[in-house]
Amino acid sequence: xxxxxxxxxxxxxxxxxxxxxxxxxxxxxxxxxxxxxxxxxxxxxxxxxxxxxxxxxxxxxxxxxxxxxxxxxxxxxxxxxxxxxxxxxxxxxxxxxxxxxxxxxxxxxxxxxxxxxxxxxxxxxxxxxxxxxxxxxxxxxxxxxxxxxxxxxxxxxxxxxxxxxxxxxxxxxxxxxxxxxxxxxxxxxxxxxxxxxxxxxxxxxxxxxxxxxxxxxxxxxxxxxxxxxxxxxxxxxxxxxxxxxxxxxxxxxxxxxxxxxxxxxxxxxxxxxxxxxxxxxxxxxxxxxxxxxxxxxxxxxxxxxxxxxxxxxxxxxxxxxxxxxxxxxxxx
Amino acid sequence: xxxxxxxxxxxxxxxxxxxxxxxxxxxxxxxxxxxxxxxxxxxxxxxxxxxxxxxxxxxxxxxxxxxxxxxxxxxxxxxxxxxxxxxxxxxxxxxxxxxxxxxxxxxxxxxxxxxxxxxxxxxxxxxxxxxxxxxxxxxxxxxxxxxxxxxxxxxxxxxxxxxxxxxxxxxxxxxxxxxxxxxxxxxxxxxxxxxxxxxxxxxxxxxxxxxxxxxxxxxxxxxxxxxxxxxxxxxxxxxxxxxxxxxxxxxxxxxxxxxxxxxxxxxxxxxxxxxxxxxxxxxxxxxxxxxxxxxxxxxxxxxxxxxxxxxxxxxxxxxxxxxxxxxxxxxx
Numbered sequence: 001x002x003x004x005x006x007x008x009x010x011x012x013x014x015x016x017x018x019x020x021x022x023x024x025x026x027x028x029x030x031x032x033x034x035x036x037x038x039x040x041x042x043x044x045x046x047x048x049x050x051x052x053x054x055x056x057x058x059x060x061x062x063x064x065x066x067x068x069x070x071x072x073x074x075x076x077x078x079x080x081x082x083x084x085x086x087x088x089x090x091x092x093x094x095x096x097x098x099x100x101x102x103x104x105x106x107x108x109x110x111x112x113x114x115x116x117x118x119x120x121x122x123x124x125x126x127x128x129x130x131x132x133x134x135x136x137x138x139x140x141x142x143x144x145x146x147x148x149x150x151x152x153x154x155x156x157x158x159x160x161x162x163x164x165x166x167x168x169x170x171x172x173x174x175x176x177x178x179x180x181x182x183x184x185x186x187x188x189x190x191x192x193x194x195x196x197x198x199x200x201x202x203x204x205x206x207x208x209x210x211x212x213x214x215x216x217x218x219x220x221x222x223x224x225x226x227x228x229x230x231x232x233x234x235x236x237x238x239x240x241x242x243x244x245x246x247x248x249x250x251x252x253x254x255x256x257x258x259x260x261x262x263x264x265x266x267x268x269x270x271x272x273x274x275x276x277x278x279x280x281x282x283x284x285x286x287x288x289x290x291x292x293x294x295x296x297x298x299x300x301x302x303x304x305x306x307x308x309x310x311x312x313x314x315x316x317x318x319x320x321x322x323x324x325x326x327x328x329x330x331x332x
Numbered sequence: 333x334x335x336x337x338x339x340x341x342x343x344x345x346x347x348x349x350x351x352x353x354x355x356x357x358x359x360x361x362x363x364x365x366x367x368x369x370x371x372x373x374x375x376x377x378x379x380x381x382x383x384x385x386x387x388x389x390x391x392x393x394x395x396x397x398x399x400x401x402x403x404x405x406x407x408x409x410x411x412x413x414x415x416x417x418x419x420x421x422x423x424x425x426x427x428x429x430x431x432x433x434x435x436x437x438x439x440x441x442x443x444x445x446x447x448x449x450x451x452x453x454x455x456x457x458x459x460x461x462x463x464x465x466x467x468x469x470x471x472x473x474x475x476x477x478x479x480x481x482x483x484x485x486x487x488x489x490x491x492x493x494x495x496x497x498x499x500x501x502x503x504x505x506x507x508x509x510x511x512x513x514x515x516x517x518x519x520x521x522x523x524x525x526x527x528x529x530x531x532x533x534x535x536x537x538x539x540x541x542x543x544x545x546x547x548x549x550x551x552x553x554x555x556x557x558x559x560x561x562x563x564x565x566x567x568x569x570x571x572x573x574x575x576x577x578x579x580x581x582x583x584x585x586x587x588x589x590x591x592x593x594x595x596x597x598x599x600x601x602x603x604x605x606x607x608x609x610x611x612x613x614x615x616x617x618x619x620x621x622x623x624x625x626x627x628x629x630x631x632x633x634x635x636x637x638x639x640x641x642x643x644x645x646x647x648x649x650x651x652x653x654x655x656x657x658x659x660x661x662x663x664x
Binding site for chain 1: 333335336337338340343344347349373396410413414424425426427429430431432478481482483484487488489490491499501503504505507508509510512519528532535538539557559600607608609610611616628630635636637639640641642643644645647648654
């Protein structure tokens with residue numbers, strides 16, 4: 001029999017329907033990755049992107065020239081524009097404002113590769129430090145309330161370019177998904193005087209069945225009520241509402257855990273399309289005891305259909321215990 | 333400049349980013365529809381489905397034999413099972429229950445066709461009456477709180493079978509999406525003593541720019557803050573919280589409006605993959621003044637990516653005014 005499980009962070013219900021796992025049409029076959037003829041993100045093609053916002057560079061190399069390791073540029077087709085005022089406005093029953101925000105691309109390395117998992121850990125650390133730098137910088141603009149860092153890999157996950165990169169969108173309102181998570185964590189804290197995410201970490205370590213990777217500072221695990229097959233979260237074992245507050249030793253370990261978790265997903269599932277999203281507290285929130293930053297990795301092996309859109313329920317044909325066991329036992 | 337718009341029903345923000353419309357990769361190309369060699373839903377193949385739950389039949393024809401016009405069977409791979417008890421259970425910070433519910437397929441006609449839009453209006457009416465019959469029947473089971481009727485057409489919209497059909501899933505909890513809509517409508521009613529959906533209908537008729545089809549009892553229109561290009565809603569102009577309370581004359585018109593709206597989407601966009609979802613009040617709710625049933629049709633021409641999953645924001649490259657103008661002017 002299938003099981004209904006509730007994710008305590010989002011309060012979303014998920015149907016773990018293992019009977020349906022056999023339907024081959026439930027799984028998407030990713031198109032073979034097409035190595036591009038021309039790569040606008042490769043070293044030497046800096047003039048094919050808008051001028052850079054930030055870069056980690058070899059001493060002496062010049063802005064918008066070669067010699068960089070990680071480089072950030074504005075999105076050529078931004079969803080939101082940096083210049084202008086919000087001009088909030090009502091119209092009958094509706095609300096609107098100008099599309100003010102920032103939309104940046106983090107080009108993760110100079111080489112034309114599909115994933116950063118082939119790069120040294122030290123390089124992955126630099127990508128993550130760049131995430132932090134950009135959040136710190138964008139938080140200075142008081143029009144922005146939140147910075148969402150995310151990654152789209154493969155066509156069905158919304159990825160349009162081969163070269164490994166992530167994106168950052170800063171928004172003038174706190175996104176509903178984030179606000180709800182924080183609200184649920186705050187309610188839990190009020191009730192139990194404990195951090196919900198810490199309780200989850202402790203419970204998962206005790207249970208072991210959903211653990212993928214466990215290090216001193218981080219836990220990589222399949223959440224209890226995952227929306228998608230092989231969904232995996234990385235959560236710090238220390239308390240921190242803002243990702244920006246991360247320290248050197250923690251970052252080293254995060255790079256280690258993130259790279260190995262992604263490697264397991266790539267090798268185990270044949271380079272599946274996937275997204276990851278970094279959840280952190282809004283820019284101008286004071287640090288708090290109830291919410292903790294975390295990373296959600298969601299392979300996109302199933303299609304979202306009318307039932308999911310209509311109800312907010314998800315049907316997941318792979319129990320997280322099976323997914324975690326598979327990933328945990330995969331040798332790298 | 334792009335615009336941020338808030339949908340008052342879901343309180344979801346949408347970025348209307350018309351600058352991005354040109355990116356061809358934002359649009360999915362649907363695989364050509366494959367007419368199946370064998371159709372388990374066709375008349376004569378009744379033994380290839382589980383025994384029927386309900387059917388509209390020619391007098392004298394036999395259950396699970398030919399002679400039907402609309403036929404309902406259990407899903408062969410149900411997400412939820414009808415037999416059993418809920419057995420709600422807690423485990424550490426988590427909640428779960430048995431996957432109890434109903435999962436039915438409404439086979440919309442005996443012929444192997446991809447869409448009911450080629451059938452007479454009178455037949456479309458029967459499909460809609462069957463929706464109502466099933467909701468009325470399932471509401472009798474006190475374990476069920478909600479019945480979601482939905483349709484998946486095309487692979488990227490989760491459709492796995494060619495033959496035109498819809499699905500019904502009855503759930504033991506009120507889905508979050510529905511509960512939030514109802515909550516927002518109730519809050520609006522408390523504040524303004526008016527029905528939010530009625531205010532939307534009146535505003536849209538006044539504005540005209542987002543109207544697709546306007547009849548005596550129904551309005552088909554592009555919502556102010558659509559998640560997806562060419563998203564279209566059908567809303568009654570009369571007040572009714574439950575779809576089940578619909579009357580004969582209203583149903584006649586709904587069939588007319590739904591068939592023509594779908595025809596416009598099919599002809600205008602080349603048989604796009606799409607979903608539709610019927611939102612109605614939960615089974616055991618008393619009728620109320622604040623919420624009104626409605627139908628959302630969402631073509632799936634764009635991919636949902638990390639930003640959308642992370643924030644609950646949607647980026648829509650087609651302004652609803654442009655989409656509505658296109659559909660409104662399309663001759664059938």
